[in-house]
Amino acid sequence: MKVTELARALNTTPDTVRYYTKIRLIMPLKSAENGYKIYGKQAQQRLKFILSARQLDFSVAEIKDILVEADKGHTACPIVRKIIEYRLAETEKQFQAALRLREKLKSAINDWQDKPDKTPAGHMICHLIEGDNRDDAQIGINNE
Amino acid sequence: MKVTELARALNTTPDTVRYYTKIRLIMPLKSAENGYKIYGKQAQQRLKFILSARQLDFSVAEIKDILVEADKGHTACPIVRKIIEYRLAETEKQFQAALRLREKLKSAINDWQDKPDKTPAGHMICHLIEGDNRDDAQIGINNE
């Protein structure tokens, strides 16, 4: 199979296949005389695995670790279990971050609901974000 | 103020100040004879705005749009309002994505709880991810 064939077979893009090839996650059987890369069944299997793992938001580096271990003939499952625990923790963080940000945005929108649009006041870009409180003095920086 | 002074004044890093300077979000008053960049009060004000907007996850490009508009003497507020609506939608997406991913990960962990760690079966990297179902035939790719 050529690059595009492999990509289509597993519903991904040729660029993705090329990328994984470049970083040696998958290896073509050989390059044909015209330089085209030819992939076999094993590459297809690996790509399938990689895509599944990406679905779980595994990083490419993590996937590489898994494949290296499997290539040594060992079970990759313990690594996979460890990574997925880590991924879950990461996702939890992202989740909480998105949650906090959402609240922040919502309350900003709320706060601005009734405020007018002012023209820049010289020292101010947008009073919605900067607020009207002149507390620059608190910062207490010596100008220039 | 020099780069590091400005950075410290607004509780950020010199690298960040340099970055914003390079992409011309803030402009130093002049470069001193030794090549050091000198920032004035206006730069400080702008930086403060930028950092606030970054807190709301505005992209640097979006912030640039805002500043450009303000520099023309117009109100930036309508743009800000538009961007924040967009940001809220984006955050909502991220939020939902994180939510889905979390469920996916959790159920994966659950499903694997009682499964053993197998050694790679030749055609398989990790049966936890790939599953035990031999449905390769469904894909129906002509091998090699």
Place this chain on the structure above:
DNA sequence: CTTGACCTGTGTCTAAGGCATAGGTGTAAG
């Protein structure tokens, strides 16, 4: 004058591919 702490600008690196480019291949029509 020298040491050392601190500062500077510049250049390189990050994740995971997307996109553009220049050129090769294959097939159908003329």
Place this chain on the structure above:
DNA sequence: CTTACACCTATGCCTTAGACACAGGTCAAG
């Protein structure tokens, strides 16, 4: 046989928002 045209390829640059490393400049103390 040649041309046209669609499709394919490999390569290299671009993306975010800075972080980090490096070589050299600056300044006060000794």
